[in-house]
Amino acid sequence: MSGTNILGGQVILPGKAAPETAHLHVSGERIEQVGKADPLGERIDANGVIVAPGIIDLGVFATDKPAFRFGGITRAALMPDQSPAHDDPATIRFSARKGKPDFWVHPLAAATKDLDGQHMAEIALMKEAGALGVATGRGWIADSGVMLRLMRYCAMLDMPLFVHSEDAGLAGNAVATTGLNATLLGLPSASPVAETLAIQRDLSLAAETGAQLHFRQVTTSAGLNLIRAAKDKGLKISCGITPAHLFLSDTALSGFRTFARLSPPLRSEDDRLACIAAVADGTIDVISSGHDPRGPEDKRLPFADAAPGMAGAETLLALTLNLVRDGHISMGRLFELLTTNPEKIMKVNAGAIETGREADLIFIDPDAPWQVDSDKMAALAGNTPFDKLPVQGRVRKIMKGGKII
Numbered sequence: 001m002s003g004t005n006i007l008g009g010q011v012i013l014p015g016k017a018a019p020e021t022a023h024l025h026v027s028g029e030r031i032e033q034v035g036k037a038d039p040l041g042e043r044i045d046a047n048g049v050i051v052a053p054g055i056i057d058l059g060v061f062a063t064d065k066p067a068f069r070f071g072g073i074t075r076a077a078l079m080p081d082q083s084p085a086h087d088d089p090a091t092i093r094f095s096a097r098k099g100k101p102d103f104w105v106h107p108l109a110a111a112t113k114d115l116d117g118q119h120m121a122e123i124a125l126m127k128e129a130g131a132l133g134v135a136t137g138r139g140w141i142a143d144s145g146v147m148l149r150l151m152r153y154c155a156m157l158d159m160p161l162f163v164h165s166e167d168a169g170l171a172g173n174a175v176a177t178t179g180l181n182a183t184l185l186g187l188p189s190a191s192p193v194a195e196t197l198a199i200q201r202d203l204s205l206a207a208e209t210g211a212q213l214h215f216r217q218v219t220t221s222a223g224l225n226l227i228r229a230a231k232d233k234g235l236k237i238s239c240g241i242t243p244a245h246l247f248l249s250d251t252a253l254s255g256f257r258t259f260a261r262l263s264p265p266l267r268s269e270d271d272r273l274a275c276i277a278a279v280a281d282g283t284i285d286v287i288s289s290g291h292d293p294r295g296p297e298d299k300r301l302p303f304a305d306a307a308p309g310m311a312g313a314e315t316l317l318a319l320t321l322n323l324v325r326d327g328h329i330s331m332g333r334l335f336e337l338l339t340t341n342p343e344k345i346m347k348v349n350a351g352a353i354e355t356g357r358e359a360d361l362i363f364i365d366p367d368a369p370w371q372v373d374s375d376k377m378a379a380l381a382g383n384t385p386f387d388k389l390p391v392q393g394r395v396r397k398i399m400k401g402g403k404i405i
Contacts, residue, residue, distance in 0.1 A: 002027070002041050003025055003032060003402075004402065005023060005025055005026075005038060005043050006025075006044045007023050007044065007046060008047040009021070009024070009049055009050065011024065011050075011052075012050065012051065013034070013332075014352045018332065019050050019052075019331055022035050023035060023036060024353065024361075025038050026359040026361075026402050028402055029358055029359060030358055030359055030402065031353060031356065032355065034354065034355055048365070049365055050364040050365075051353070051362075052339070052362050053335060053340070053357075054074025054398065054400065055072050055073040055317065055339055055362065056074070056075045056076070056077075056338070057073045057076040057288050057291065057313065057342070058076075058214070058345065059077055059135070059216050059240070060288075060290070060291040060292070061079050061081055061290075061292040062078075062291060062292065063076075063095070063098050063105055064313060065103050067293070067311065067313040069405070070313070070378045071314045071315070071317055071395065072317050072362040072395035072398060073103075074360040075104045075105075075346075076104075077107075077162075077342075078105050078108060079108055079162075080107070080108050080137050081137045085113075086108065086109060086131075087115070087121040088122065090129075092130055092131050095107040101400075101401065103400065106131075106133070107130070108133045108135040108162060109135070109159075110134075111123075111135060111136045111137070111141065111150050111161070115136075115138075117136070117141045120149060120153070123157060124157060127159060132159070132160075133159055133214075135216075136163050139164060139168065140165070140168045140171075141163075142169070147202065147205055148209065151213075154211050155209050155211040159212070160212045160213070160345050161211055162216050163202055163213060163214070163215055163216065165215050165217070165218065165223065165264075166194045166264055167195075170193060170197065171190045171194045172190060174194075175187055175189070175265060175303060175308075176190075176250060176253060176265050176266075177189060177190065177191075177192055177250055177267050177268065179268055182253075185254070185303075187304060192222065192267060193222070195220050195223045196222045196223050199223050199226050199227070203226060203237070206230075206235050206237060212236040213236065213237045214237070214238045214240065216239075217239075217245065218239040218240070218275075219241065219245045219271060220274070221270065224283050224284070227278075238345055239283070239284055240285065240286035241278075241284050241288075242312060243287065243289075243315065243319040243386075244310060244312070245264075246275055246276055246319075247272075247319060247386075248260065248385055249266055249267060249268060250267060251269070252266055256303040257303075258300070258383075259374070259383050259385045260385040261299075261306045262308050262310060263308035265308075284337070285341045286341050286345070287338060288316070288342075289316040291312045292308075292383075293309070293380040293381035293382075294307050294309045294311075295381045298383075299381075299383050310383055310384055310385055312384070313379060314372075314377055314379060314384075315386055315391065317338070317393055317395065318370070318391035318392060318394070319391065320337070321366060321393040325392075359399055360401065361398070361399040362398050363395065363397035363398070363399075364394070364395055365394050365396050366393050367393070368392060368393060369392050370390075370392075371391070372384060372386045372388065372389045372390075374387040
């Protein structure tokens with residue numbers, strides 16, 4: 001049989017709350033056996049590390065391989081907000097080839113031409129070119145008629161639709177959430193109801209069309225309550241969040257730190273705690289990095305003029321391990337959020353350690369200490385709101401498609 005044996009690691013297995021000691025056998029690009037080794041195969045000693053599926057990052061804004069490799073991300077769904085926008089088959093094919101063979105990019109098709117929110121793009125042709133999903137981009141599609149047609153089309157094509165949930169009429173040019181901190185800082189702000197209204201509209205249309213919807217970021221208690229109720233009704237929906245909205249509140253805006261200028265904006269402490277509770281109770285399905293590297297030309301500006309976004313790929317794993325250490329979730333649940341659920345949404349044959357799955361694996365030292373440093377990040381830019389934060393957890397090795405990279 002030969003191939004490669006991974007011996008003695010603490011393996012993240014489907015349905016298990018804690019890692020279990022197990023051998024793995026990899027042959028070619030796939031996991032051949034779980035629990036057994038081939039005496040003729042090459043050996044990788046995994047004692048002392050956690051062996052987990054490679055992270056599948058849903059909704060990044062740049063193909064940033066050094067940052068992804070540092071963070072243990074082996075696949076990413078790339079948002080259509082590129083230059084040019086991913087609104088035709090050629091751009092989809094080009095982006096899908098960019099990372100191979102050691103990283104897989106899954107470009108999301110733009111819902112509308114040039115992401116204008118008005119004219120539907122050629123989604124079926126982009127699916128033939130390799131798009132596994134559709135996205136509205138950074139913005140909200142205000143026209144409910146366009147959104148209805150879009151959902152019907154996505155349902156017919158069996159493609160998930162990634163949506164941004166901020167009613168533009170309410171959000172306007174706001175850079176903060178309405179509240180004491182925004183008032184004290186004199187920042188343009190919007191009510192968190194902007195999220196609630198957007199979610200409610202799209203849930204109503206999803207119920208009408210049967211479309212599979214992924215709310216890329218849900219960041220308020222009221223929004224999460226809507227998601228819970230819709231799941232109870234059996235709608236085909238999922239939702240995600242980034243570590244920023246789990247570990248930071250709008251108090252992080254003090255000092256006008258533009259690295260904390262995000263979309264949606266940081267919320268109140270009560271909403272932050274509600275988001276952690278939603279991760280724990282299963283309401284939130286996915287934690288993604290929201291990786292959006294921005295250089296000085298976008299960030300060294302007055303707060304209200306700075307572009308939103310954070311470089312999140314390198315810190316995704318280390319930050320979310322805090323949810324396990326703090327007792328909010330198990331290690332098994334963490335990798336449901338990082339790998340298993342993203343795999344189900346994107347319908348790829350990775351994301352779990354099972355026989356026949358693609359051998360995308362990461363080897364983690366969960367206790368390795370390091371400090372986030374915006375000046376030393378591997379990413380295209382170091383715009384992280386977690387600068388100088390001490391964290392624990394490092395990826396020591398990555399296997400992509402059965403090969404160590």
